[in-house]
Amino acid sequence: MATIKDVAARAGVSISTVSHVLNHTRRVSEEATRNVLEAVNALNYAPNSVARSLKVNNTRTIGLLVTASANPFFAEVVKGVEDYCFNQGYSLILCNTENQLERQRHYLRMLMEKRVDGLLVICTDMDDEIQALLRSYQHVPQVVMDWGGRCDFANVINDNVRTGAYLAGKYLVEQGHRQIACITGQLAKQTTQLRLDGVRDALAEAGLELAAENILEGDYEMQSGFDAMQRLIARPTRPTAVFAFDDPMAIGAICAATQAGLKVPEDISMVGYDDVEMARFSSPPLTTIRHPKAELGAHAVELLVSRIRNKEQTAEAVDVQPELIIRHSVAAPRQN
Known part of the structure; x- marks a missing residue:
């Protein structure tokens, strides 16, 4: 088994230079770094991490x-x-x-x-x-x-999830929505309550309230968004916009709306949260809150x-x- 001395000899550098390259503890020239890494690969050198950690x-x-x-x-x-x-x-x-x-x-x-x-x-x-x-x-x-x-x-x-939820609620109000529903995560979670507070802050600024029946508990997973939207669609009068507390639930909700023959956003608007990669590729591309x-x-x-x-x-x-x-x-x- 190759040792650090073998690597140093093959690379034409000192043992301390090999150590600095492998441990990122000091800047080493590009040429020396390249020589060390080539020697490591050629010799299949694996440092003894246990011995190093004890030292x-x-x-x-x-x-x-x-x-x-x-x-x-x-x-x-x-x-x-x-x-x-x-x-x-x-x-x-x-x-x-x-x-x-x-x-x-x-x-x-x-x-x-x-x-x-x-x-x-x-x-x-x-x-x-x-x-x-x-x-x-x-x-x-x-x-x-x-x-x-x-x-x-x-x-x-x-x-700052309260601020993020406030931004989502404010944007929906600015677009003219007054009947807004929320598909939340588990209501026992602090982050869920903070997001609810943020939505309420935005609605209160416009003299509106978030009705209890428009709070539908999910679990931050796609299926719960789908199920919650189905319940909303089944109502005699449905909200004009939905704020889902994460993007997977929002995408699940869009799927349920589409299967029911509704168009997003023409028939119902949707906002998500987190801006995960799939949000850009949903149909339609999802308005959301980014971190x-x-x-x-x-x-x-x-x-x-x-x-x-x-x-x-x-x-x-x-x-x-x-x-x-x-x-x-x-x-x-x-x-x-």
Whole structure:
């Protein structure tokens, strides 16, 4: 098995230069970097990460705890995380917990046993149990994403969902809609309540209210959007616009409307949330609220790496602002 000495000899550089190239710890000339990487490939060299971690007291490994990686929003954020880790020479361990407390406990124990340098948490809600669990590992630097709260042991990236929902509601009101329905996520989730508050803020500005019967609970999955729209269509009088609290539910709702012979936006307008990639390719292309997902993921890891390198750095909250993306799924309501 090749050693780092073999790589250095073949590349014609020092052992320390090989180490800097492989660990991204210092800038090395393009020529030396190319020679080292060619030698690594030619010799099939694999560093002994266990020995290295014992020597320098870090593993250059980050743990990523995510509630539902199959969701398009999370998948796009994870890609940003993974790209940044690769470019910075960090390994990433992805753990999908499906929002189950026992799996969260198991994966956190496993990540601590692997001696990860830091922990990134992507979740739709931070209940008391998972917060207490994370607090018990506060000796490890942590960054929490996609949660509207504050905590004293981790950096928090607040995505301002109330503001995003306000933008969606305001846009529908500006287009002339007065009968607006919401297909929400689970009503017990904090992020769902924040989005409802944002819609109510926008309607209140126009002297309107969100009727209780126009709040239809979904689960942030496409099928629930489809089912909710079917219930709306079956009413004697349906709303003129629907705001779905994520893009998959909005696309499911558009599908239900189309199957019922309705046209979007001529018969009913639709707004989604998150601006996942499929939103551009729905029929019609979906008006939605955008978060820069890949950039968010990269920023979260950048923040985490900063905390890893400076453990005295205090936990803080970072706000990101949502943006309304106008496409073709909203029109003024038809006049009767």
